[in-house]
Amino acid sequence: MDFGLQDRTAVVTGGAGRIGSTDCRILAEEGADVVVLDVDADGAETVAAEIDETADGGDAMALECDLTDPDDVRASMAEVRDAFGGVDVLVNNAAMVDARSRIGDYDDDIWNRDVEINLTGTYNISKEVFPRMCDRGWGRVVNMSSMAGWYGGFGQLSYSATKAAMIGLGRTMALEGAQSGVTSNVIAPNIVVGDWADMDPDELREDVDEYFARIAEATPMRHLGTEADVANMVAYLCSEQAGYVTGQVIGVTGGVDLFSF
Numbered sequence: 001m002d003f004g005l006q007d008r009t010a011v012v013t014g015g016a017g018r019i020g021s022t023d024c025r026i027l028a029e030e031g032a033d034v035v036v037l038d039v040d041a042d043g044a045e046t047v048a049a050e051i052d053e054t055a056d057g058g059d060a061m062a063l064e065c066d067l068t069d070p071d072d073v074r075a076s077m078a079e080v081r082d083a084f085g086g087v088d089v090l091v092n093n094a095a096m097v098d099a100r101s102r103i104g105d106y107d108d109d110i111w112n113r114d115v116e117i118n119l120t121g122t123y124n125i126s127k128e129v130f131p132r133m134c135d136r137g138w139g140r141v142v143n144m145s146s147m148a149g150w151y152g153g154f155g156q157l158s159y160s161a162t163k164a165a166m167i168g169l170g171r172t173m174a175l176e177g178a179q180s181g182v183t184s185n186v187i188a189p190n191i192v193v194g195d196w197a198d199m200d201p202d203e204l205r206e207d208v209d210e211y212f213a214r215i216a217e218a219t220p221m222r223h224l225g226t227e228a229d230v231a232n233m234v235a236y237l238c239s240e241q242a243g244y245v246t247g248q249v250i251g252v253t254g255g256v257d258l259f260s261f
Contacts, residue, residue: 003030004239004240005027005238005239008032008089009084009086009088010032010087010238011035011087011090011125013067014038014094015036015047019093019189019230020093022227022228022230024036024048026228027089027234027238028051029057030057031057032057032089033060039094041064044062044063045062048060048061049062063076063079067120068116068120068124074128077129087133088138089142090130090133090140090141092141092142095144095162096114096118096159099114099155100156101155106158111157114158115162118158118163119165119166126141134177138181139177139183140237140242141170141177141182141183141184141185142186143169143170144187144189145166146160146163146189148160148163150167150257170184170186171186175247178246181243183242183245183246185242185246186249187233187249188250190215190219190251190254191212191215192224192226193208193225194227196212198223199216200216200223201214212224219253219255220254220256221254224254233250233252
């Protein structure tokens with residue numbers, strides 16, 4: 001299926017990471033010109049170079065940007081407009097997810113860092129891009145939440161709270177963009193683990209991690225997901241065909257959010 005992304009420009013925040021880089025590759029395969037935006041300049045360059053080495057698809061541009069700095073965000077988006085004319089697709093993927101502690105012992109600096117990067121960073125770039133989408137009469141925004149944002153995550157206080165806020169932010173943009181041809185949706189994935197996704201829970205427990213094994217056991221499909229599972233949904237939500245889909249929170253979960261026994 002042709003998703004109609006040729007001649008569209010997509011900005012993916014956190015584009016050097018596992019999910020973000022896969023988003024970039026699949027959007028480029030669908031014909032979009034992709035801006036791999038990340039505070040990790042070398043990582044962004046690597047992803048952009050890999051995309052440009054492929055024969056088919058859109059071009060890629062690496063762009064270093066600190067989402068917590070509004071001036072840097074404005075300057076970076078001005079650079080994108082100079083290069084491509086504007087932003088058609090914004091995938092808000094950048095986030096930190098490395099803390100695990102109960103609330104009584106939670107590190108205040110980690111809380112403030114995660115709010116600043118995961119939530120305020122998304123606000124900064126959305127504020128810069130979204131109104132221009134509305135003015136142009138077409139746009140797609142995808143916010144990356146998490147099952148932890150829907151249901152909470154034990155020991156993941158700042159991550160869960162900021163990912164829950166991504167849902168409110170995304171649905172508010174859906175309301176504000178609905179009459180201007182701009183959609184905004186939210187994806188809430190289960191944990192994604194690349195090549196380990198083919199392992200059953202016993203294999204995960206033996207070879208990888210007890211934590212991953214327990215999540216796989218709680219997942220009706222009995223295995224974890226891949227980055228491509230998420231990125232394929234991103235590509236659909238950014239497509240012409242998804243023009244009547246907005247304000248939705250879509251789980252890519254293997255059914256982990258279902259009641260099962």
